[in-house]
Amino acid sequence: MERCVNRSLLSFLAILLVTLVAAPELARADDVVERVVVRNRKHTSLGTFEVNPMVGFSVTSRMTNQTNFQLGLAYNFAEQWGIEARGGFALTGLTSVGEQARQGVMDANPFQPTAGGPPDEFQDLWRLQWQALVMPRWTPIYGKLNLVTEVPIHFQAYLTLGGGAVGLQSESVVYCQNGVSDPDVSRSSTCQGYLEESRTTWAAAVGAGFRFFIFDDLALRLEVFDIAYPDEYRKGIDRRLAEREAPGSEPQQGTLTSAGLTNVLFFNLGASYAF
Numbered sequence: 396m397e398r399c400v401n402r403s404l405l406s407f408l409a410i411l412l413v414t415l416v417a418a419p420e421l422a423r424a425d426d427v428v429e430r431v432v433v434r435n436r437k438h439t440s441l442g443t444f445e446v447n448p449m450v451g452f453s454v455t456s457r458m459t460n461q462t463n464f465q466l467g468l469a470y471n472f473a474e475q476w477g478i479e480a481r482g483g484f485a486l487t488g489l490t491s492v493g494e495q496a497r498q499g500v501m502d503a504n505p506f507q508p509t510a511g512g513p514p515d516e517f518q519d520l521w522r523l524q525w526q527a528l529v530m531p532r533w534t535p536i537y538g539k540l541n542l543v544t545e546v547p548i549h550f551q552a553y554l555t556l557g558g559g560a561v562g563l564q565s566e567s568v569v570y571c572q573n574g575v576s577d578p579d580v581s582r583s584s585t586c587q588g589y590l591e592e593s594r595t596t597w598a599a600a601v602g603a604g605f606r607f608f609i610f611d612d613l614a615l616r617l618e619v620f621d622i623a624y625p626d627e628y629r630k631g632i633d634r635r636l637a638e639r640e641a642p643g644s645e646p647q648q649g650t651l652t653s654a655g656l657t658n659v660l661f662f663n664l665g666a667s668y669a670f
Contacts, residue, residue: 437549438608440471440534440669447479449665451620455658458493458568459522462486463661469532477532479555487522489566497568501586514569516628518654521563524593526622528600530557549608558599561624566591570629570646573638588642598624606667618663626654 447467453460465483472478489497496517536552570590604618629649637648 438537438551438611438614439474440477440551441474443471443669445469445471445477445479446668446670447481447616447665449616449618449663451618451661451663453659454662455660456490458490458496458517458519460488460490461522461659461661463523463526463663465526465663465665467530474537475534477534479530479532481528481530481559482526484525485523487524487564489568493517493520493568497589500569501571513631513633513649515630516567516569516632516649518626518628519657520565520568520628521594521624521626521657522565523622523659524562524564526559526561526598528557528559528598528622530555530600530602551606551608551614553604553606555602555604556600558597560595561598561622562593562595563624564591564593567629569632569634570637570648571634572640572642572644572646574641575638590637590646591643592646596625598622602663604663612669614667614669616663616665616667618665620661620663621658622661623656623658626657627651628654 445468447465447469449465449467451463451465453462463483463485465481467479467481469477469479500514532553532555534551534553537549538552539547539549541547567590571586572588572590574587600620600622602618602620604616604620606614606616608614628651629646630652632649634648637646640647
């Protein structure tokens with residue numbers, strides 16, 4: 396099956412690339428920003444620790460939907476540079492598109508020959524279960540917004556790039572373990588147990604965002620965050636034999652095949668407490 400091009404991800408990466416190319420100019424302009432835009436820096440980051448709780452909503456959902464909860468612990472060893480360790484877990488499930496695809500497979504007769512042979516599992520079904528990431532952070536811009544003349548809002552814009560380990564889980568759309576000896580007679584419109592699998596692997600992540608200072612030690616954090624990890628799926632699943640397997644047993648059908656990377660783009664909303 397051909398994979399759809401993630402246009403949202405490509406747009407985000409293009410913007411990130413342009414930003415990185417312009418980084419030297421941003422760095423040279425930093426002194427101008429300090430003198431003109433923000434005459435008196437109100438908030439300092441140098442030598443501070445941070446606690447950063449966040450919740451992220453996946454914005455590129457097709458087959459799966461993911462809501463990610465993260466807690467970050469960061470240290471700023473310079474005004475513009477810091478490093479953050481992030482840990483978290485996700486609540487996940489199939490989207491309506493995934494559920495419809497599953498029902499379509501269940502409605503098809505497993506004994507009906509198909510032109511393409513035994514069906515393949517869908518790609519990009521692996522979902523985040525937990526993550527542990529190390530994210531260096533660069534903050535080239537400090538500014539303020541005069542939404543109210545008497546109370547300007549100070550902010551920082553930052554980029555972050557890193558990686559780490561993730562725990563993944565998947566629930567099949569095709570592979571049904573019904574535990575029946577004769578699926579031709581005993582199969583029904585429901586499945587007793589779709590194949591569930593889990594694994595641990597590496598991940599890479601990139602993000603860009605803003606911190607809007609509410610108080611001296613508290614800021615609102617808005618972030619676009621992309622995480623990528625290796626994808627794999629089963630090819631050539633004999634559904635007749637799969638339905639004879641007991642639910643939860645080791646799968647015997649299909650060939651596990653690498654499928655490049657799964658990219659999940661999140662919009663993160665959170666807070667940052669400095670001390």
